Structures are given as structure tokens and as C-alpha cells.
Amino acid sequence: MNKQRTLDKQHLTRKEKWREIIFDANTPDARLFDVLLLWFILISVFVVMLSSVPTVYDNYGKLLTTIEWVFTIVFSVEYFLRIYLSKKPSNYIFSFWGIIDLLSTIPTYLSILIAGPQYLLTIRTLRLLRVFRIMRLTSYSREARALGKALRASGAKVTVFFGFILIIVIIMGTIMFIIEGPKNGFTSIPRGIYWAIVTVTTVGYGDITPNTILGQVLSSTLMILGYAVITVPTGIVSVEYADQKRKRNICEHCGTENENDAKFCKECGSDLSSS
Amino acid sequence: MNKQRTLDKQHLTRKEKWREIIFDANTPDARLFDVLLLWFILISVFVVMLSSVPTVYDNYGKLLTTIEWVFTIVFSVEYFLRIYLSKKPSNYIFSFWGIIDLLSTIPTYLSILIAGPQYLLTIRTLRLLRVFRIMRLTSYSREARALGKALRASGAKVTVFFGFILIIVIIMGTIMFIIEGPKNGFTSIPRGIYWAIVTVTTVGYGDITPNTILGQVLSSTLMILGYAVITVPTGIVSVEYADQKRKRNICEHCGTENENDAKFCKECGSDLSSS
Amino acid sequence: MNKQRTLDKQHLTRKEKWREIIFDANTPDARLFDVLLLWFILISVFVVMLSSVPTVYDNYGKLLTTIEWVFTIVFSVEYFLRIYLSKKPSNYIFSFWGIIDLLSTIPTYLSILIAGPQYLLTIRTLRLLRVFRIMRLTSYSREARALGKALRASGAKVTVFFGFILIIVIIMGTIMFIIEGPKNGFTSIPRGIYWAIVTVTTVGYGDITPNTILGQVLSSTLMILGYAVITVPTGIVSVEYADQKRKRNICEHCGTENENDAKFCKECGSDLSSS
């Protein structure tokens, strides 16, 4: 009986240890697992990308399929391991990451069942959802969190700003639809708005361009607007990020506000860089 | 007599209540009205946009016209309600928003009277002026006001800057007109200036491109200029916005200047975030 | 004799008054003169631009020529007035602005003497040099000076930065010339560099585009580089402009350094906004 309990405990600790490796990011083993997983994801994404190139697939199709199967089995094992190790499996399965994990693994299995090549293409590309998994791995990082905070801080103002851009784009797209008309490529208001977005963001494909004098004058205005107004959200994000950074320098230990570039709290000497 | 007065008062308070709902933005009812109106505007704008797509109009023209009539009636009721509820109706009617409201509502009525389809198109698109109304709804917001302040603060300097860009663009457009000439698409100075704007704003449609060596050298200079100089207004707006934000942290209650990131006044404890 | 002296003095003061009006910018009369001159320049520039549009010139050539002659006579009078009023005429004549004034006025006179239409075109467009004169009028402004200061402050660093961009562009242009070769439009290294500048500045005309896989990988790198590195000079200019602005808040009267947003010196009460 005592032996049984020890075994149980050992079993438990082994499971806990694996849980730590897979779900945490702070122990050396967990880090190694994350780095390994990152490489697996990157290579498998690269393989999926290569498979989509006709000339590559015609020549190396068999090799790529084999590699894909290896990765699929690895990711399947990881998926079931995550379910097994979760304290509450359903939490993981129905979480955003759980669904991503499933959707990016099953396509290879489905490719046996489904015959039509056109469906296969769409299903196979689902495997590229794995790139989202990179985000999970990096979302642990302090930098990503700091960025997220700064973005949330400037969010409301930047949203107002892009709402304004959207209104401009709708109005300009409509005006250009009336001025230039279908014969110059502005076949509908949505297409005019597409052109206005291409122009205001300074992308400028050149697939639709103004041909009338008035159209060129108006689009010049829109270009200068797009070129100029980007300064506004840039300013907002800069200032909010500066504030965010300064706020982070309040010592977590004693609450003293330190200089922007202080490394240790001037009151209690705590390491500020850890916060 | 007393009854009459009470009725009058009741009638007055009901009118006042409606006025509050429609013209204000701070009571729960007024907010609900604004949100409802915003959705009505957005959907009606979407319907107008869809109507301009030939394939959609050919198939769903009748449905879209019906929806449009429903919205037109709703907006008409709202328009007359605004006139009726205004303390001085003429103020509203001849205000910028009043004219927008009228112009974006009457096209549907006009479409019965006017037969020619080409005029109809222009008149129907007038309904898209409704997007301006979104601006009114959002102009209440604190974010929009803060942005407006920052822009006004950097206005004079940014204007000087864009005046400089304009001079560069006129000179470069003229030089390219002389160098490249009509056979390379630079048919006139205004067209050269249009090209220069397309280039300096980094839009780069590619509808007019330099073909001579000298023209390519000059346009390279213009591109680098356009790429480089945008840093200047960005810097200006950033700094002015930072100053604007800092200024806003002067306590409205006691006038004490607080730290940039303070939430409450250090002298009197007032909530600074409300200002 | 006394009368003669008074007349002399009166004559002198009239000359001085005119000098003040034309060369200064601070008295009401001088301001009026500047604004008038600005409008004359703007309209005459607009006329020159219109004259270059073939369809406009064919229809309104005579009218435009008449207007041009009126402006030319006005600018000629102004030119001789400037020479006459200068304390040392040769200083004005051989200054940058003096040469601009001359070069932008004589083309109309030359057009009588020269017959060949192709030379005429180049000479006539010389009149557009008048836009430079707008710069003189605006160079008085405090905003333009503040901008100039900030640019000079960040100059050295931004130059280093654009030197780096130049090196990247030369190397990438050369590599692409080797990879893509003349058959894909990269006919020489200078043309490769032209393409690299079009790409790194995010202009992207699309007149030369990479067609090989390797070329597309490399140009993707160049695009991301161009998209990313503009953040660096923007940061530099922002910070230098902020410093420049703060420096300007040192009271000119007593030398005390004031808060960034102070309007009056905290020591002596002088108005800081005038500096």
C-alpha cells in the first residue's frame, strides 16, 4: 500500500513535471521544449509553403508529404499530451489555442479521406494556422506584453483617428466614382473605396488610377492627406509608449516613482528591470 | 386652468425630454438614441454602396430600394423632429449639420421626380453624405477633442512644412516636364506636378514613370526626399501632442500642475482623468 | 537752401519708407506688400502652369499671354524698385534672391527675341522659379526658423543614417542586376540602384519588378528594411525637435530655464512665447 502511494506520487510528480515543461516557460526544460517546438513549427510552415509551389511539388512532392506526416504525428502527440496533462482538459480543448492546435493538425489526416484536389488545397493550407502558435510561444515575452500595453493605452485615440480615415475614404471613393466613372475603372462605390484605401495608405498599386484632371487633383489631395496624417497616430503611440515605459518604473516593492532610466529603486534598492 | 398649465408643463417636459435624447449625449436614453442612429447610418451607407455595384443592383435592386425608403422615412422623421425640438429651428436648419441632414435625405424623394438615370446616379450618391453624420456623433468624444487640440497646436508648423513640400513638388514637376517631355507621359506642368505628388508621398502608382537617365536620377532624389522629410512633421506632432497631454494634467479644481501620469491631483485629490 | 534740405529729407524718408515696405516684414504696410506679392506670384505661377497644358493654351493662349505680360511688368517694376532702394544695389543683384528675381522675369522679354518654340518652352518655364520667391516671403516666419533649427540639430545623425541607406541601395541594386539581369529590366547597375531606391522608399512604381524567386526574396527584405528603418530618423528628429523646443524656453531676459509649457518666465515674468 505504501509502495502504491509512492508510485502514485512519483507518477503524479512525473505528470506535473511534464505539465511544467509543456505549459510553463520559465524552467530550462520548458524553454528547451518551446525552442524545439518553435523550430518544428517554423520548418513545418516552410514545408507547407513549399508544397504550394507547383514546380517544387511536382519534383519533391513525395519527400514533402513524408516530412509533413512526421510533423503531423509529432504535433498529434503534442496535442494529446496537452489534453492529458491539462488539469481541466476541456478548458484547453475549447480554448483559442486548443482549436488552433487541432485545426492545424487534422488536415493531413483529412487528406486521406478527401479525394477532390480543390478541397484538398484549402484543407492543406489550414496547416499554416500553425504560425499562430508562434504567437503563443512569444506572447510570454515581456516585450510583447509591454507592446500590448502601449497599444491598449493609445487604442481609443487611434481608433477615433482611423474612424476619421474611414469616413474620408468612403467620401473620396464615392466622389471619384462620380467623377471618373466606370470607363476609368471606377465601376462601383466599393471599388472607388478600394482605390481610396490604396491611395491614402500610400500603397499605390496603380491598378486603378485617375484619368480626368479633376480626378487627379482630388487624388493628389488624398495622397498628401495620407502622407501627412500618419504623423498623428505616430505621435500618439510615441507619447503613450513613453508614458507606459515611465509608469513601469514605479518600484513594485515600495511604490516609489523612480527616474525613467533608473535600474534600481532609489528608496529600497530593488531591481527595477524585473518589473 | 390649472389643468391646462399642468398639461402645458407636461407637454413642455416631454418636449424637453425628447430634446435631451436627440441633442444631448450624456443621458442613457440619449446614448441609446446615438448608438441606434449610428447603426441606421452605417447600414444605410452600406445599402447605398451596394446599390452602386451593377451586378448587385441588377439582382437585388427592388429590395435595396425598399430598404432605402425605410431609412429615408426614418431620417425624415428625425429631421423634422430636430427642427421641431430646436429652441431656434433656423439655427439648426442652416447649420452645417442641418444642411448635411437635409441633403442626405432628399435624394430618395427627388428620385421619383427626376427620370434621367445619369442625374439620378449623382443625386443618389448624395445620400452618402450621411457618413459625415458619424463625425457629429463621434465629435462628442474626449479623444476626438484631444486629437483636435494637438493638431491645432502643431498646425502652424506643419502648414509651413507642407508649403515647402508644395514648392518642391511644383519645381520638380516643372523640371520633369522639361526633361521627360510629352512622349514619356509628362504632357503638361500640372501633370508633372501630379507625378511629383504621387512620388513624394511614396504612393507610386506607376502610371507615369521617368524613362530618361536624368529623369530617374531626379525622381530618385524626390523619392528619398519624400521618404525622409515625413520624419519632420511626425516629430512636430509627437512633441506637440506630448505637450498637449501634459498641459491637460493641470488640475481644473485647484490649478496645481501634476505629474504626467498622475490620476489624482496631488494638492486637492480631484480626479484628473475626467478633464 | 533750407527748403532744399527739407525736400531732401522728405525724399530720403519716402525712399526709406518704401525700403521698409519692400524689404521688411514687420510694419503693416510691409505685411500688406508681402501678402499682395504672394498673391501675384501664386496667380502668375498658376498662369504659367495652365499655359503648359496644350488644350488650354490652344484655346486661351492669347488671354494667358496678356496676363503674363501684366505680371512681367509688375515684377519688372518691383525688380528695379528693389535695386533702386537697396543701400548697396550690387548686394541685391548678385544675391540668390536677386538672381531668382531676374531669371523669373526676363523669360517673357526673351520670348519676343527667340523664335524656336522648343527653346521658348524651356525659357518660359523658367518663370516658375517664382515659386522660390514664396520661400523668401515665408522664411521670415518663426515656424520656419524653428523647423530649420530642429533639422540642423538632427542633421549629422540623419546624414549618417541616409549614408547607410545609400550604401544598402548600391549593394542591393548591384545584386539585383546580377540576379535578375537585363531580361527582367535590370539593364545596368544604375538602373538596379534606381529600382532599389523606388523599393526602399516604399514608392513602388512597378516599372521594374523582380521576376525570379531569389529576386523576390531579396526585394522583400529591402521592402521590410525600408518600411522599418524610417522609424530611426523619425525618432531622432522627434527627440531633437523636443530638445530644441525645450531650449527655446530659456528666458531671453534673465536666462532662467523655464518649464516646457510655461508661458511667462518664473523669475522675471517676461513673455516667453515671443522668443
Place this chain on the structure above:
Amino acid sequence: MNKQRTLDKQHLTRKEKWREIIFDANTPDARLFDVLLLWFILISVFVVMLSSVPTVYDNYGKLLTTIEWVFTIVFSVEYFLRIYLSKKPSNYIFSFWGIIDLLSTIPTYLSILIAGPQYLLTIRTLRLLRVFRIMRLTSYSREARALGKALRASGAKVTVFFGFILIIVIIMGTIMFIIEGPKNGFTSIPRGIYWAIVTVTTVGYGDITPNTILGQVLSSTLMILGYAVITVPTGIVSVEYADQKRKRNICEHCGTENENDAKFCKECGSDLSSS
């Protein structure tokens, strides 16, 4: 014997003096050498670039080859001088700069040995590696080092950011490959990613453009994303550069932290601008 020693010493000091001239950058002679070398590099790079233009090479090929030989001999002399003057020649030879120096000098010699014109082209263009040498000359500068520091400071955050852009680009490229398909130019996922990079960086060549409605809606989103998100790294670099600049104002002599715009240390009076 005594004479011999003096000669030895003199010889040594001459060698040391030359070493100083060539490897240092602080004495007037060393500066002169650097400026001279910079001009030699610039002119020789210009000559290589000109040689690649077919029409120029056909007409001035002989002249350009002669000039190239002069430069090659000068750079060869410099190369051997550097080896001779190095305290440990192997250190120089196998350093990055040593390899660049060698690789950019030998092509001219190889051009005698190798006959095939297509190899010659590639080898000849190797000489353009000389532009890297400009970097060495400028890397001494304080501005370049300050920039480098600011970039390293913002490195981690900006990397996270561009990792995010990369994921977006992979996902959007894949989605567009599925939506638009090979008939609209999206022949493979890598090509879709190339398009996504062209779009998100606002380059917009227009060699591949979306043709379906859904494709245009998605690419509009990508454009706005690319237009908007550049504000984030700009903000980061601005703030980090500001911090970097402030840090530099710690007096090197006594360690006192001075005001951002102080020119002399407030404690010991040392010149802060020299640091």
C-alpha cells in the same frame, strides 16, 4: 652600431607613424588619409557603376578600364601596406574588413585570367564591395555609434513587432492564395507572401493585385494595417533614442546626471558634449 640603432628607431617610428595614419582616425594626417581614401572609393564605385551601362561601356570602355587599373593598383598598395603595418597581420587579413578589402581588389586581376564574359560580369561587380569600406570610415563617427546604441536598445521590442508582421504576412499570403488563386497571379503561397509584403510595407508595385471582391476587402485591411502599425516601432525607437540620449548626459568625469540639454556638468564643469 649606434648609428644602426638610431636608424632602427627611426625606421620604427616611421612605421608607427604610417600605422597611425592608416589605422587611426584622430590625427590630422589620418583624417586626410581617410578623406582621400573615401574619395578614391566613391570615384571607383562610380566607375564600376558606369561600366555596367551598355552604351557607356561601348563608348568609353577603354578609358574606364584604365581608370579601374589605376584604382586597383592604389587599393592593392593600400592592402599590402595594411598587412605590413598591422601588429599581427593575420588579424587584419582574416577580419571582416580585410576580406572585403581583398575581395574588392582582386576582381580586376582575375579579369585577365578569366575569359568568359558572363563570369567576368559577376566578378567585376564584386568590386562594388568597396562601398562597405565607406562604412568602416564612418563607423568611427560618434553619430553612428549613438544610432547603433539606440537601435540595440529598441532591438528586442522591434524584433517582436516585426515577428508579428511576419506572421500576418504569412497568413494573409496564404488566404489570398486560396481566395485569388493562380489565375489572378497568386500562383503559390510564397508568391502570396511576396504580395503581402509588397502590400503591408506600402510599396505596392502593382505586379500582383487582387481581382476578386473578397480579395480586395482583405487587401484593404492589410494596407490599413501596414499603414497603421508602423506607428508602433516608430514610437518605440523614438522613446528609446530619447532615453539613450538622456543617458549620455551622465558626466564621464564625476558621474553626475545632468539635465538633458546641459552643455557642462553642473558638479564639476566638464564639457559634456565631448562624451
